[in-house]
Amino acid sequence: MSDNAKLDVRGNTIELPVITGTEGEIALDISKLRAQAGIITLDNGFVNTGSCSSAVTFLNGEKGILRYRGYPIEQLAEQSNFSEVAYLLYNKELPNSDQSKKFYDDIAKHAALPGGVSNILDQFPATAHPMGVVSATVSALSCFYPEYLNPEATDEIKSRALPQLMAQIKIIMADFYRKTIGKDSIESNPSLGYSKDFLTMMFGGDVDEEVAKALDVLLILHADHEQNCSASTVRVVGSSHANIFASISAGIDALWGQLHGGANQAVLEMLEAIKNDGGDYKKFIDKAKDKNDPFRLMGFGHRVYKNFDPRAKIIKVACDTVLEKLNINDPLLDIAKGLEEVALKDEYFVQRNLYPNVDFYSGIIYKALGIPTNMFTAMFVLGRLPGWMSQWRELREDPAAKIARPRQIYVGENERNYVDLKKR
Ligand code: SDX
Numbered sequence: 001m002s003d004n005a006k007l008d009v010r011g012n013t014i015e016l017p018v019i020t021g022t023e024g025e026i027a028l029d030i031s032k033l034r035a036q037a038g039i040i041t042l043d044n045g046f047v048n049t050g051s052c053s054s055a056v057t058f059l060n061g062e063k064g065i066l067r068y069r070g071y072p073i074e075q076l077a078e079q080s081n082f083s084e085v086a087y088l089l090y091n092k093e094l095p096n097s098d099q100s101k102k103f104y105d106d107i108a109k110h111a112a113l114p115g116g117v118s119n120i121l122d123q124f125p126a127t128a129h130p131m132g133v134v135s136a137t138v139s140a141l142s143c144f145y146p147e148y149l150n151p152e153a154t155d156e157i158k159s160r161a162l163p164q165l166m167a168q169i170k171i172i173m174a175d176f177y178r179k180t181i182g183k184d185s186i187e188s189n190p191s192l193g194y195s196k197d198f199l200t201m202m203f204g205g206d207v208d209e210e211v212a213k214a215l216d217v218l219l220i221l222h223a224d225h226e227q228n229c230s231a232s233t234v235r236v237v238g239s240s241h242a243n244i245f246a247s248i249s250a251g252i253d254a255l256w257g258q259l260h261g262g263a264n265q266a267v268l269e270m271l272e273a274i275k276n277d278g279g280d281y282k283k284f285i286d287k288a289k290d291k292n293d294p295f296r297l298m299g300f301g302h303r304v305y306k307n308f309d310p311r312a313k314i315i316k317v318a319c320d321t322v323l324e325k326l327n328i329n330d331p332l333l334d335i336a337k338g339l340e341e342v343a344l345k346d347e348y349f350v351q352r353n354l355y356p357n358v359d360f361y362s363g364i365i366y367k368a369l370g371i372p373t374n375m376f377t378a379m380f381v382l383g384r385l386p387g388w389m390s391q392w393r394e395l396r397e398d399p400a401a402k403i404a405r406p407r408q409i410y411v412g413e414n415e416r417n418y419v420d421l422k423k424r
Contacts, residue, residue, distance in 0.1 A: 003017075004016060009039055012037055014033070016029060016033065023060070027050050040407045050227075051232060052227065054226060054227070054391065055092070055394070056089060056390045056394060057089075057225060057387070058226070059305075061302070061306050064305060064310045068088060069092055069093070073221065077217045077221060080094075081193070081194075082383075083166075085386070086162060087162075090162045090386055090390045091159075104190065110164050110171075111167070111190055112171065112187070113168060113172065113175070117141060117144060118175070121137055121172060121176055122179070124176065124179075129374055130377075130378040131377050131378055133172070134169060134172055134252055134381055135252040135253050135256075137172050138172070140245075142245035142246060145245075148245065149243045151243075153243075158393060162386060165244075166386070167188070167190070169385060170382065171188055173202075173375070174198060174202050177202055177372070177375060178202070186201045186202075187201075188201055192212075194216070195213070195219060196209075199211070199212055199215060199369065208325060208326075210321065210322075214321060215365075217314065218315065218318065218365060219382060219383040221315060222380055222382075223384065223386050223387050224384070224391070229254050229255075229257070230251040230261065231388055231391045233251050235391055235404065239403045239404040240403055244389065247388075248385065251384075252381050255377060256377060261381070262377050263298050264299070264377060264379070265363065266298040266359075267298040268332070268363040268364070269298075269373065270284070271335050271336055274335050274339075275331055281339045281342065284339070285297070285339065285342055285343060285346060289348040297343060297354070300354050300355065300360065306353035307353070309358050312355070312356045312361060315361045316356075318361075319365050322368050326368055328368050333364050336361065362379075363376050
């Protein structure tokens with residue numbers, strides 16, 4: 001359905017097309033605004049601005065709804081697995097048994113990194129932050145697969161890009177972790193399944209099925225989230241026809257920030273700080289509310305969800321399952337639950353619709369699995385990769401897609417003449 005909106009700007013009235021999405025969302029199409037009226041819009045942080053039309057993920061922040069290609073996240077978390085969800089996001093439909101087997105086989109083809117990439121990985125100091133290592137190594141992959149640099153990458157290359165990168169990022173993360181603990185890397189055994197293979201490569205030994213399943217659910221919950229900061233970064237870089245490795249590497253760097261994927265590490269550091277400070281989480285709630293204090297409650301609030309983040313609900317259940325299965329009594333979980341309980345009743349948080357988000361409980365599960373805190377955001381990369389690649393592929397296959405090039409409102413100096421102040 002399409003109709004028009006009228007916009008009156010200083011006596012000049014123009015009509016703007018109103019477009020409606022398949023879930024009833026409406027938008028003003030301003031693509032011809034500057035040509036028609038010589039004006040642009042300004043929207044700090046793109047809070048009200050849609051950058052694209054997309055069929056990958058639908059979320060409704062007010063109702064706490066999240067669906068991948070139309071499938072509710074709750075059903076996928078309960079009935080599917082991460083590799084199948086990755087296939088769904090990237091190929092638009094769930095795989096049949098032949099497609100599923102081929103996808104697993106394509107992941108299994110990359111059970112080791114190219115030798116040169118392993119050499120690059122070996123050059124990073126054990127103290128390096130895993131996000132820097134993963135971002136740099138993914139970008140370096142472009143030097144080993146020149147066929148991906150062709151902007152008109154063929155369908156065959158696109159179809160193998162996701163399983164290849166899923167396999168290689170898993171190895172990059174596990175191999176670098178083993179290096180940081182002074183141990184030899186463990187070869188990938190794709191027949192274990194994606195999540196169990198990763199945990200085995202990280203820690204060796206037998207990985208409990210339920211623990212592997214909990215990680216698989218976490219990866220499903222992180223797989224995509226429409227036009228979040230890092231997915232938008234991947235789209236912006238991809239819109240210049242940069243290759244997939246460069247685009248994904250940029251997405252990894254955007255995710256690194258504390259306000260985005262870096263929040264899961266920041267949540268654990270915050271809980272540790274509260275514990276070390278005596279466990280009085282009410283003191284930290286007051287700090288979060290204090291406008292003069294830069295402290296924010298990490299893992300709380302969200303640009304889109306003004307209701308519970310549906311992923312946080314599922315992760316909280318998985319958190320209880322993992323801690324019980326591993327027989328861990330983590331005081332940080334008690335602090336987290338106390339923080340949540342107080343914040344959800346506090347006027348400051350209620351008024352601003354600040355609820356626990358995906359990062360609030362995920363770090364506690366990662367800690368219970370033995371994953372070091374500085375790898376938590378890299379775990380977000382492992383989950384989010386299929387989403388980034390699905391958004392990149394959708395952009396690159398859209399004949400109407402344009403290079404991302406926003407405008408601005410200039411607020412600097414007006415014209416002035418040069419004076420050599422050095423001669424004054
Ligand atoms: C992710 O976009 C996505 O989809 C992201 C993500 C994904 O899957 O890709 O869901 C993953 O990034 C989750 C968010 C992880 N980040 C954090 O947990 C960091 C803590 N959260 C905040 O920094 C904040 O809530 C953001 C960054 C998440 C959202 O910020 P917005 O939308 O820009 O909101 P805002 O900064 O304008 O805040 C609105 C008000 C402000 O108060 P007032 O000026 O109105 O008085 O809420 C306050 C803020 O000060 N506020 C907080 C707060 N978050 C917002 N106050 C204390 N603690 C917080 N966490």
